[in-house]
Amino acid sequence: MLNVALLGFGVVGSGTAEILTENRELIKKRVGQEVNIKYILDLRDFPDSPFEKLIVHDFNIILNDPDVSVVAEMMGGSHPAYEFSKAALEAGKSVVTSNKECVAKFGDELLKIAAKNGCRYMFEASVGGGIPIIRPMMNDLTPVNVTAISGILNGTTNYILTKMSAGGVDFATVLANAQEKGYAERNPSADVDGLDAARKIVILTALATGIIVDADSIYCEGITKITEYDMDVAETFGYSIKLIGRFEKTKDGKILCMVSPRFVSANNPLYTVNDVFNGILVSSDMLDETMFYGRGAGKLPTAGAVVADILDIVSGLDSIKKLEWKRADAEDVADISEYSCRRVFTFEGTDVNKIEAVFGNIGQLVVNEGKISFVTSFMTEKDADELVAKCDMDLVSKFRIL
Ligand code: HSE
Numbered sequence: 001m002l003n004v005a006l007l008g009f010g011v012v013g014s015g016t017a018e019i020l021t022e023n024r025e026l027i028k029k030r031v032g033q034e035v036n037i038k039y040i041l042d043l044r045d046f047p048d049s050p051f052e053k054l055i056v057h058d059f060n061i062i063l064n065d066p067d068v069s070v071v072a073e074m075m076g077g078s079h080p081a082y083e084f085s086k087a088a089l090e091a092g093k094s095v096v097t098s099n100k101e102c103v104a105k106f107g108d109e110l111l112k113i114a115a116k117n118g119c120r121y122m123f124e125a126s127v128g129g130g131i132p133i134i135r136p137m138m139n140d141l142t143p144v145n146v147t148a149i150s151g152i153l154n155g156t157t158n159y160i161l162t163k164m165s166a167g168g169v170d171f172a173t174v175l176a177n178a179q180e181k182g183y184a185e186r187n188p189s190a191d192v193d194g195l196d197a198a199r200k201i202v203i204l205t206a207l208a209t210g211i212i213v214d215a216d217s218i219y220c221e222g223i224t225k226i227t228e229y230d231m232d233v234a235e236t237f238g239y240s241i242k243l244i245g246r247f248e249k250t251k252d253g254k255i256l257c258m259v260s261p262r263f264v265s266a267n268n269p270l271y272t273v274n275d276v277f278n279g280i281l282v283s284s285d286m287l288d289e290t291m292f293y294g295r296g297a298g299k300l301p302t303a304g305a306v307v308a309d310i311l312d313i314v315s316g317l318d319s320i321k322k323l324e325w326k327r328a329d330a331e332d333v334a335d336i337s338e339y340s341c342r343r344v345f346t347f348e349g350t351d352v353n354k355i356e357a358v359f360g361n362i363g364q365l366v367v368n369e370g371k372i373s374f375v376t377s378f379m380t381e382k383d384a385d386e387l388v389a390k391c392d393m394d395l396v397s398k399f400r401i402l
Contacts, residue, residue: 001034002314005062007084008075009042009055012098012125015303016072017051020310027307031314038068059084063091070313072306073097074125082106089113089121096309098125098302104199104215107206108325115324122309127153127200128278130301131294132308137207137282138323144284146208149247150402153200155276155297156184156191157223157243161261162274165231165240171224183276193222194243194259201245204280205257206325208247213328219258219336226261230397233346233373237364239263240271244402254334262402263344269293270402337382342401346373348394358391371396 006013020037028034039062040054062068071088073095075081081102085095090113097103103123114121124134152158156178163174178184190196198215206212223243234241242264248256264271269291273279278296283289295301350367355374363375388395
């Protein structure tokens with residue numbers, strides 16, 4: 001029998017307890033031994049819960065119990081999640097986690113500690129909720145060189161953008177509605193400002209390159225400024241607007257990592273990823289494009305990924321055991337000003353000649369409500385900024401095209 005301790009009895013923690021309990025027999029049959037929840041650590045008591053007797057408030061009880069060999073950390077936030085994970089790994093207990101903040105900030109160190117102590121640090125639930133993405137990237141994509149990743153990595157913002165794209169509602173209204181339905185946190189900043197997606201693309205980038213970039217240092221733009229007008233332009237041009245986490249390996253082997261809302265064309269598989277769903281498109285030298293799709297958030301999908309990691313440990317699969325990440329140095333990271341893509345600009349005004357005089361050969365163009373929106377050819381961030389500065393008209397919005 002394998003004894004696990006759950007850290008945190010919130011949404012994901014209670015989902016993990018539910019799966020391990022309801023599917024106890026199925027799990028036993030599939031992995032050959034019983035998985036037992038010995039403790040659940042939380043600050044609160046749960047007098048009405050069937051798991052009431054398992055609740056403890058002192059992490060040391062778990063740490064000092066030699067019967068506990070796996071700790072599932074689902075507390076969220078960096079602290080004390082990091083300290084508890086580190087102590088558990090140093091004590092030779094494997095840690096599985098759904099905590100993307102902790103993985104993005106401390107994954108390199110925690111993986112090293114796990115390797116040194118003959119145990120494992122696993123984080124399938126940290127990206128894409130219930131979508132198997134970490135394990136496929138580690139296992140199935142091991143023989144290939146991943147050259148780019150584009151991901152809709154945040155369910156909350158994808159829900160908001162999907163509702164906005166239907167028309168007639170602005171960002172603030174949809175956000176309030178999403179909060180009412182429990183799809184968005186009361187403090188939605190990490191989601192709507194893009195930091196949650198930044199942490200997730202940083203983790204995927206580390207899996208692709210072995211190098212972990214600081215999530216707080218990458219270019220990160222959220223969805224708060226997107227207007228109904230932008231949505232109309234996207235529809236007119238045949239695009240949808242999605243918050244995209246993007247990794248690219250540049251020609252000189254550097255890492256480009258960024259999060260921003262983008263125009264996604266109808267022939268891109270991410271175009272149809274709607275509502276709280278996530279989609280991750282991985283480009284590689286041998287497989288071309290591989291698409292991962294599913295529920296990126298939510299109690300049972302995320303808890304299912306936590307349980308999958310626990311069962312991986314029970315089964316003794318050891319591919320991720322060999323994982324090592326190096327913290328990025330300045331020379332590992334590409335200069336974003338050289339990043340090139342096509343763009344959509346909207347300017348205040350109706351003088352198309354002025355736009356053409358500055359931007360040259362432009363693609364689709366629409367003049368509406370006293371504004372001009374148009375698609376550019378490929379240009380770098382630096383060139384785009386220079387052209388905008390040169391244009392004698394007020395910029396309303398700018399988007400990169402995926
Ligand atoms: N707030 C996150 C999201 C939860 O909306 O995707 C899952 O990481």
